[in-house]
Amino acid sequence: MFGRRRNKIEAQLDAELQDHLDRQIADFIRSGMSREDAHRRARLLFGGSDQVKEECRDVHFGQWWAILLHDLTYAIRCLRKSPGFSAVAILVLTLAIGSNVAVFSLIDVLFLRELPVDRPAELVNIASLDKQGRTNGIPSKVLDRLRAESVFHGVCGFTTPRMTTEFDGVARSVGTLAMTGDCFESLGIHTQIGHTFSLESDKPGAERVALLTDSLWKSTFNADPNVVGKTIQTNGSVFTIIGVTQAKFTGLLLGFPPGLIVPLEQFGPPSTSSKPIYYWVSIFARRAPRISERQVQSRIAVIAQQLLQESVPMRYNEAQRRDYFARRLVVASARTGVDWMLRERFGQPLYVVLGICGSVLLIACVNLTTLMLGRGLHRQKEISVRVALGASKASLVRLVAAEIALLVLAGSATGLVLATWASRMILSNTGAMFTGFSVNNSFDSSTAIFVLGLLAVVAAVLTAAPLWQTLRLQGRLAGAGTGRGVVGSAMRHQKILLAVQVALTLALVAGSSLFDSSIQRLYTMDLGFETRGLAEGLLSPLSGGYGSKPLDAYYRDLIRSVGNIPGTSSTCLASFAPLWTMTWYQPVSAVENTAAPTELHSHPAAVSARYFETMRIPIVAGDAFSLDEQPRSERTAVISLSLAKLFGGDRIIGQHIRIGTDEQVVKVIGIAGDAQLSLENPDDRTPLTIYLNFWEQPDRQRYPALLVRTAGTAPLPASALTRAVQGLGREFVEHYITVDVARKDALIENILLAWLSSAFGVLGLILAAVGLFGVLGYHVARRTAEIGVRVALGAARSQIRWLVLRQALAIVVAGIVAGLGLTIAMGRVLTGLVFGVSVYDPRLMGVSIAVLAFTAVAAAWIPARRASSVDPVIALRQE
Amino acid sequence: MALGPIHGYGISQRIQQISKDVLQVQQGSLYPALHRLEKRGWLRADWGESDNGRQAKFYTLSAEGRKQLKIEQSNWNRLAGAVGLILETAE
Numbered sequence: 020m021f022g023r024r025r026n027k028i029e030a031q032l033d034a035e036l037q038d039h040l041d042r043q044i045a046d047f048i049r050s051g052m053s054r055e056d057a058h059r060r061a062r063l064l065f066g067g068s069d070q071v072k073e074e075c076r077d078v079h080f081g082q083w084w085a086i087l088l089h090d091l092t093y094a095i096r097c098l099r100k101s102p103g104f105s106a107v108a109i110l111v112l113t114l115a116i117g118s119n120v121a122v123f124s125l126i127d128v129l130f131l132r133e134l135p136v137d138r139p140a141e142l143v144n145i146a147s148l149d150k151q152g153r154t155n156g157i158p159s160k161v162l163d164r165l166r167a168e169s170v171f172h173g174v175c176g177f178t179t180p181r182m183t184t185e186f187d188g189v190a191r192s193v194g195t196l197a198m199t200g201d202c203f204e205s206l207g208i209h210t211q212i213g214h215t216f217s218l219e220s221d222k223p224g225a226e227r228v229a230l231l232t233d234s235l236w237k238s239t240f241n242a243d244p245n246v247v248g249k250t251i252q253t254n255g256s257v258f259t260i261i262g263v264t265q266a267k268f269t270g271l272l273l274g275f276p277p278g279l280i281v282p283l284e285q286f287g288p289p290s291t292s293s294k295p296i297y298y299w300v301s302i303f304a305r306r307a308p309r310i311s312e313r314q315v316q317s318r319i320a321v322i323a324q325q326l327l328q329e330s331v332p333m334r335y336n337e338a339q340r341r342d343y344f345a346r347r348l349v350v351a352s353a354r355t356g357v358d359w360m361l362r363e364r365f366g367q368p369l370y371v372v373l374g375i376c377g378s379v380l381l382i383a384c385v386n387l388t389t390l391m392l393g394r395g396l397h398r399q400k401e402i403s404v405r406v407a408l409g410a411s412k413a414s415l416v417r418l419v420a421a422e423i424a425l426l427v428l429a430g431s432a433t434g435l436v437l438a439t440w441a442s443r444m445i446l447s448n449t450g451a452m453f454t455g456f457s458v459n460n461s462f463d464s465s466t467a468i469f470v471l472g473l474l475a476v477v478a479a480v481l482t483a484a485p486l487w488q489t490l491r492l493q494g495r496l497a498g499a500g501t502g503r504g505v506v507g508s509a510m511r512h513q514k515i516l517l518a519v520q521v522a523l524t525l526a527l528v529a530g531s532s533l534f535d536s537s538i539q540r541l542y543t544m545d546l547g548f549e550t551r552g553l554a555e556g557l558l559s560p561l562s563g564g565y566g567s568k569p570l571d572a573y574y575r576d577l578i579r580s581v582g583n584i585p586g587t588s589s590t591c592l593a594s595f596a597p598l599w600t601m602t603w604y605q606p607v608s609a610v611e612n613t614a615a616p617t618e619l620h621s622h623p624a625a626v627s628a629r630y631f632e633t634m635r636i637p638i639v640a641g642d643a644f645s646l647d648e649q650p651r652s653e654r655t656a657v658i659s660l661s662l663a664k665l666f667g668g669d670r671i672i673g674q675h676i677r678i679g680t681d682e683q684v685v686k687v688i689g690i691a692g693d694a695q696l697s698l699e700n701p702d703d704r705t706p707l708t709i710y711l712n713f714w715e716q717p718d719r720q721r722y723p724a725l726l727v728r729t730a731g732t733a734p735l736p737a738s739a740l741t742r743a744v745q746g747l748g749r750e751f752v753e754h755y756i757t758v759d760v761a762r763k764d765a766l767i768e769n770i771l772l773a774w775l776s777s778a779f780g781v782l783g784l785i786l787a788a789v790g791l792f793g794v795l796g797y798h799v800a801r802r803t804a805e806i807g808v809r810v811a812l813g814a815a816r817s818q819i820r821w822l823v824l825r826q827a828l829a830i831v832v833a834g835i836v837a838g839l840g841l842t843i844a845m846g847r848v849l850t851g852l853v854f855g856v857s858v859y860d861p862r863l864m865g866v867s868i869a870v871l872a873f874t875a876v877a878a879a880w881i882p883a884r885r886a887s888s889v890d891p892v893i894a895l896r897q898e
Numbered sequence: 899m900a901l902g903p904i905h906g907y908g909i910s911q912r913i914q915q916i917s918k919d920v921l922q923v924q925q926g927s928l929y930p931a932l933h934r935l936e937k938r939g940w941l942r943a944d945w946g947e948s949d950n951g952r953q954a955k956f957y958t959l960s961a962e963g964r965k966q967l968k969i970e971q972s973n974w975n976r977l978a979g980a981v982g983l984i985l986e987t988a989e
Contacts, residue, residue: 035929075929078930
């Protein structure tokens with residue numbers, strides 16, 4: 020398009036110039052010249068036609084880029100002339116832009132990224148919520164009916180079971196996606212090698228097949244192109260590999276990329292009965308063309324009861340059935356996939372961090388504006404000359420804008436590098452906390468849009484004040500002819516901006532000290548058990564799976580053989596890992612004590628005899644589980660102190676408690692001290708725990724945690740534990756962690772918040788100091804003569820120093836007052852994010868103010884000293 | 899041009915005529931100036947049939963151009979007046 024316009028203009032230009040020559044020649048001939056002479060003379064008069072054409076072309080095309088080039092070259096020259104300012108500006112922009120982009124890219128990964136399947140916007144997630152509002156699976160039986168619904172164009176049921184797979188004789192727990200055979204087609208998941216499976220293979224008794232995802236194929240099979248047809252052993256069954264999915268497919272559940280994909284009906288052990296088996300699944304469905312999400316919602320609302328009636332598990336008792344029918348089926352967009360806890364856990368902290376980054380960026384912009392106003396004062400003469408020579412408004416605008424554009428571009432280029440590095444570092448640090456956690460953190464289009472928007476805003480904000488300053492100067496020069504007065508008002512604006520910066524910095528420093536003292540408390544808080552010297556290992560079966568052999572005898576052997584490792588002082592098994600696994604609450608009620616509250620929820624944990632000793636949790640009344648191995652007539656429990664208090668104190672010993680939906684009734688034999696076994700809600704200092712006897716709970720014995728305490732403070736190393744477990748040949752240590760590390764991991768979002776906000780707080784302080792130093796320094800330099808006069812007239816050095824410091828103090832005091840208001844206003848947002856510290860703690864506030872005031876005075880001290888050491892003779896001679 | 903549409907050659911002839919041959923510039927340098935004025939919107943350019951029966955590019959002063967002309971004229975008069983005054987005082 021551009022080319023065609025160009026050709027047309029070119030042709031017209033030729034015609035126009037030719038026309039001119041023709042007319043001139045015709046006139047000359049008419050006046051009696053020979054044809055040849057006329058030609059020669061006409062050309063001579065016209066001048067070099069190529070040069071003329073070139074100039075005309077410039078008018079149409081060349082001008083803008085020639086001007087741009089000129090402006091940029093000039094801007095580069097200006098920036099190189101003041102390397103200190105340029106370096107500070109680029110560094111500040113790098114940090115500010117880089118941090119914003121890094122945090123945004125994390126938010127993008129968690130909230131904005133689409134599911135890696137075909138047309139994800141058409142997908143909906145059908146979930147079932149129980150009375151407490153928690154998301155539960157749905158029995159795969161409902162899929163048969165959903166497939167027949169005309170509002171859908173394909174459905175998919177999937178689950179992510181724990182599977183042990185053997186590669187080259189080594190058992191590993193590999194992320195596995197078990198899904199119905201129609202998932203590939205419904206969602207649009209494609210292979211790069213081999214083929215997918217269909218509903219045909221998704222049947223009990225069919226040949227067991229599996230697909231590899233790109234990551235497992237590359238990491239474990241070295242991207243072997245002949246992988247199709249090979250077999251692997253998973254949970255006791257042999258699977259034939261039939262294909263490899265495309266690289267872009269990273270799973271359906273946020274943060275948990277699978278390695279293996281198997282048919283839903285085949286991940287379990289071979290079925291002996293002919294009855295169909297149903298699994299608890301998550302459900303995705305594709306909306307049929309022209310069917311809206313709302314239409315799907317109303318359709319599901321109509322058939323919800325029917326779906327629940329049809330799918331209620333056969334083994335449920337009356338109470339369980341009632342609970343089941345009370346569930347609600349909800350439909351939501353599955354465009355960005357589904358998530359278990361990452362969004363809930365990191366969402367709010369990340370948005371707060373983004374807010375902090377945004378305010379740092381604001382501070383940086385204010386800071387740079389202040390510095391640029393100072394520079395603008397320096398350049399008054401240059402601009403005056405330009406205006407006198409007839410520089411137009413537009414050229415002055417370009418002069419200012421080119422410089423800022425260059426700074427912003429340079430800052431954002433380095434900022435992006437920093438952001439890539441930072442987000443990778445944050446992800447790899449937080450990734451350690453979930454086994455198999457990983458997200459794809461490459462930048463995508465939403466990050467690109469964010470970056471462009473950010474740059475536009477930064478450039479606009481930075482341009483505003485210098486531009487205003489320059490144009491005002493131009494206006495004055497054009498009118499009255501003198502630049503005086505502008506200086507004074509620019510100084511005043513600089514001071515106001517500095518005060519704003521101090522206010523923002525105070526809010527930042529106050530926020531970070533809040534997060535810091537909050538995390539300190541969380542670190543040192545007494546959890547009710549001793550974390551030091553304690554290690555835990557999560558156990559998984561070897562690739563043969565658990566099978567149907569009883570586990571009792573094996574587990575007793577295991578405890579004995581781990582207990583024999585030198586250095587261990589106490590060992591036990593538990594159905595959960597303290598501070599590591601998520602806790603699940605179940606309703607509990609007292610059987611005999613009818614006065615006790617009925618709507619209580621408690622965390623049921625099966626633990627073996629030495630648990631309380633291993634954890635160092637005191638028994639406050641009654642007994643712990645005994646070591647003798649005689650089977651009892653009834654199941655027993657030890658409950659936490661807080662739960663006992665709700666059930667009537669010591670009286671509960673010897674009485675019974677009914678637990679949850681499986682209606683288990685247990686006899687309370689003892690009361691243990693309160694112990695916070697999870698930090699999901701650190702504010703909850705009254706944990707309601709009900710410990711069940713591990714040996715009486717065969718249902719809770721699979722995938723246990725092995726807890727080991729050593730005599731000293733150094734926990735048992737992973738290798739010793741691994742060797743002891745593998746020596747018995749039934750399980751392996753899927754994950755080993757010391758409880759101190761687990762505690763840190765459980766607090767990772769708080770640590771992240773404290774760490775990042777401290778870093779930004781320091782950055783804010785540095786920026787404020789640079790701003791004060793720069794402005795006061797310039798001020799002193801400008802007033803050298805005046806100070807010289809003062810000294811000559813007998814002013815004391817301390818008086819001169821005070822002259823400068825007073826200005827700094829005025830700025831800082833104004834800033835602190837405004838900052839306090841800001842901090843108090845901000846407090847409400849932060850309250851939910853800190854533990855055990857008040858947002859309005861006067862001590863923290865005092866420390867923040869002191870730190871800020873000290874930094875400010877330190878920054879002002881050097882200019883003040885320089886002022887007080889002015890030699891009046893030299894100063895006056897300069898004039 | 900204030901009098902009506904005129905082509906480039908016509909303009910060059912008029913300048914020579916009116917300035918009584920005082921201004922002797924290369925004719926070609928007229929064109930970039932015309933194009934620049936056209937680009938700024940002070941001139942309008944149309945292709946039309948001319949006296950010799952061929953297509954030629956005619957320039958007309960636009961409304962905005964007319965305004966600009968007034969401004970430049972008054973500026974020039976002021977400057978010329980000022981320069982004149984200075985020279986007179988110097989005598």
